[in-house]
Amino acid sequence: LLATNVREASAAVKPFEEYQKIYNDIAEKLREEDDHDDGSYGPVLVRLAWHCSGTYDQNDPSANKGGSYAGTMRFQQEQNDPENAGLKVAQDFLEPFKTKYSHLSYGDLWTLGGVCAIQELSGPKIKWRPGRKDLGLDAVPPYHRLPDASQETGEYVRSVFNGRLGFTDQEMVCLIGVGHALGRCHPDASGYDGPWTFSPTMVTNDFFKLLLDEDWKIRNWDGKKQYTDSSTKSLMMLPTDMVLKKDSKFRKYVELYAKDEEKCMSDFADVFSRLLERGIKFPDSTKPMVFKTLEEQGL
Ligand code: ZEM
Incomplete structure (x- = not known):
């Protein structure tokens, strides 16, 4: 039996090679498009991965418990959370890969985007698993779950x-x-x-x-x-x-x-990976994946 604050990931996922291909596509776009901010869309991709995961509330057994599973930031309602201002840029950056790889859910796409950005910006390897499913409007989490930067305690x-x-x-x-x-x-x-x-x-x-x-x-x-x-x-x-x-x-x-x-x-790699999986139970058949960087592949 699943706890009510956990959702079950799909076991019907693609082989590792398919996700490495998507990783490479995202990484190549990151390398090619250097006309954002300090020369990279990487940071805003990391923030998107964090904000789609950071809405999780382990105490909330309701339909809108948050977290990366349901891909609900594709709805205006979640985009309009003042804490999400500026993240449309990252969603738009990743949207072509949703079209190209239609089997990929938004939750998988946005978390994979964060993993790719961290690794390509010379960060550590982040273990990642697929299987999140897009859910409807009733899964949009309430506002005020993401942290308010003005708080000082x-x-x-x-x-x-x-x-x-x-x-x-x-x-x-x-x-x-x-x-x-x-x-x-x-x-x-x-x-x-x-x-x-x-x-x-x-x-x-x-x-x-x-x-x-x-x-x-x-x-x-x-x-x-x-x-x-x-x-x-x-x-x-x-x-x-x-x-x-x-x-x-x-x-x-x-x-x-x-x-x-x-x-x-090494601590960051471990904790960021777990952040992206908050509120999700993955089947035993889905093993954590570790992607090669473009550099490691000589690309
Ligand atoms: Zn952030 N973050 N964040 N954060 N964050 C901003 C930008 C970025 C907080 C916060 O209010 C803000 C974590 C935790 C917390 C990133 C990653 C992670 C910005 C600026 C604010 C205000 C947004 C803007 O103006 O575009 C608060 C209060 C946090 C906890 C107390 C965690 C955890 C993160 C990832 C592990 C990143 C990468 C950015 C930069 C985004 C960019 O566009 O350059």
Whole structure:
């Protein structure tokens, strides 16, 4: 018997080679289209994978329990969640692969897009499984499940990442810090502005180093409250990011990941993979897949 907060993935999936082909298509498009932001659509693809998964609530047995399974961000209703502003770009980027590989569900497409982006931006290998199914409008999760960046307490961050998503302190620190090594904030999307690191198209542990080493001051501007580094004034931290430095239980993991990049990357690979599978039960016949990068294939 399945718990009511879990959905069963389809066992009727394609062989590994088919998904490696889709991975390669996405990776090649990422390489070819470098006209976005800092030169890559990769970061926004990672954010799409996170936002379609991060709506999961382990306590919710209703039809609209969220998570990546149901591909409901294809509905206007979910796109209109203010937290999802700016993600249409990523959906549009991936849409041609839905047309080309019509057997692929949106949940599988968007999570695979995130896996591909992380690996192609020199991140670790992320295990991935297919079998999510598109569900209807009644599966759209309610708003306010995705975290609100203006909150500045550990209690709030834990209410999302532990209360709803079931992650430990260490796992949430790892997810947030590696996620925010990538990309930037857009005034016309979230209202925040700027990148977290000097290499926003590379998966690194730089977020942790910068958070500890730099002197972060509230930015003096007429936008939302955010922090800026005193030395270059070109980087940013969100209020929720600063919690990782201020809360002593979080901070010890920030220190660990700042010092040990290898541990940081292997923990991230594991926890990001589990994030993409929250609320889904996969049949034993579906083995986790690990894709080769374009570079490894000499492509
Ligand atoms: Zn983010 N994130 N995020 N995040 N995120 C933004 C951008 C990106 C929070 C948040 O409010 C914001 C995780 C956790 C949390 C990425 C990945 C991951 C932006 C800027 C905001 C405001 C959006 C914009 O303006 O376009 C909060 C409050 C979080 C937890 C407390 C986790 C976990 C992530 C992945 C593992 C990425 C890659 C971006 C950059 C997107 C881009 O377009 O460049």
